[in-house]
Amino acid sequence: MDWRQLWEICSAPDNVPIVGLIPLLIFYIYLAVRQARANDQLIAQLEADPAMAKTHHRKTWPFKAGWQKEVHVWPFLLRVEFLGAIIVTIILMIWSITLNAPLEEPANPNLTMNPAKAPWYFLGLQEMLVYFDPWIAGVVMPTMIIIGLMVIPYIDTNPLGSGYYTWKQRRFSISTFLFGFIIMWVSMILIGTFIRGPGWQWFWPGQTWDHNRLIYEVNRDLPDIFGITSNLGKGIFGAIVVGGFYMLGGGAVYSLFRRRMPKDFQRMSLLQFSLMTFLWLTMVALPIKMGLRLLWHIKYVWITPWFNI
């Protein structure tokens, strides 16, 4: 166990925000889960008792007749905002006094940093470079993430859970978002920050960074396994595999969604449903491709003269 190495990584000034992100995320997830559970309990209670549902104020916090439903912004909201501003200022002040922003040697194109890491918030994408070509990891993926986020309100037709925390009414959308945000985005950042060392190789926390370590990995392409050698054959094979993934996956999503969430399915138009399926399958394709690489050393699935996937 190389504690010094571990400390060097964790205390690197630019890594401190990521170290801080972990407890923040845990705290806010706890806060959300607590409220979602309370709301779900209330919903179950009200659904079981229609008479109560008609009169209840439908929040988990107490409300009594005679209480005002609205409060003045001045001072009830502004004091919270003011307090928030003060707290953030204090945190920033202390942080700025105790920890210096990093400044390394002057930029030198002839001296490559190893590992050369992108800013921490892009490390998820950099981590994806291990599994995908740069045009996918660096261009297509960010574009799809942005587009995917933007279409969320237009493909999520479930009217429930608007304006309150809940889990039971929105299982699918919340688990999808958690998968994308926590597993695909945040944990990739954590791997990129704490695990990846020189040569972008995997070093467990506490393992000494060895700049001379070499790993002999023989990566194969999927067509090779099937003995396809001609370029045309590889191109057609890859198109079939990728197309097949979307066709079969689409079929599976259709079959499951129709049965598990009939109401949501009914509400969705054809365009909404196919967009949702496409984006969802694309997101799921990432861990699948990662698995192919890690378990069977498969580099490319689809090989053409112009691009490889």
Added chain:
Amino acid sequence: MAEDDKTKTTISTPSAPGTNGRNGKNGKVGLVEQVTTTVKDDIQSLKTDIPSKAKEQIEGLKDPTKTQVYTSIFRHKHDDTPRNRALGVLSNVFLHLHPAKINRDAVRYSYTWGMGGITFYLFIILTYTGVLLMFYYHPSKVQAFRDVLYLEHDVPFGKILRNMHRWAAHLMVIAVWLHMFRVFLTGSYKKPREFNWNIGVLLLVFTLLLSFTGYLLPDDQLGFWAVTVGTNMARATPLLGHEGPFGPQLGMTPYNDVRFGLLGGSIVDANALLRSYIWHCIGIPIVASVLMIVHFWRVRKDGGISGPAPVMLTEEADKPRRGPKAAGE
């Protein structure tokens, strides 16, 4: 008082000699007399008027809210009445983004996490510290790194200024993510807030770009290689990058592709530093500010923050929430 004033005026006005019986035959004597009377009169009035005016002044200062200066700045009274509490928010340009009254549960921290407001506050801090940093920074290869050294070692409070700018930027990225996380978990992107969610996604992108463009500016190894890694991806842009799918077929080379446009060259050098600087300090902040204005405006127009709203039951999902049908007709 008014009549007295008139008499005095007449006496001291040289343009009206002879109208007063007290004028002597000799004009010179009359003049001396006139002056003496005037001065005596002035002394008399000093003894009475000034103390009374001073008293008035002191009385007035006891309630500064009644002074003309005060009332010209603050357009309403501030007695603790509901009307004045509302006006305090509505008639203030900085506070008028808020409604006068909000849902009693909307001020609960556990619901909003306050992350949107914290993001905005961090943006203000970043603008403030950023402008101060601009006074000491030249975006040129020769000076950029030295300017940072200068800031760290010689500029009074330069170190804390730079630290604060850096940490506030990191914190802003985290706050934006948490804000988006909260908005998703509470379903706040749902009707009628779809469009505002989209503005928010764009703001997220611009926050990351702001941070990214700032990374290069110290012109040290960290920034240089981070930006090199980042912009190398642009080589591989489909169609528009010289290493991307169909890029070479469309005539892309390192000297005309999208990466060249971003860096102003084929490598990260002086032009890239200048472009980063301009995007970081001028271009993106302006675009982001405009989007922020729209974002805040739409929060209000879409009915304020989304909740905490009363929970809906499953059987109510497809029923209209308002109008005669909602009442069960």
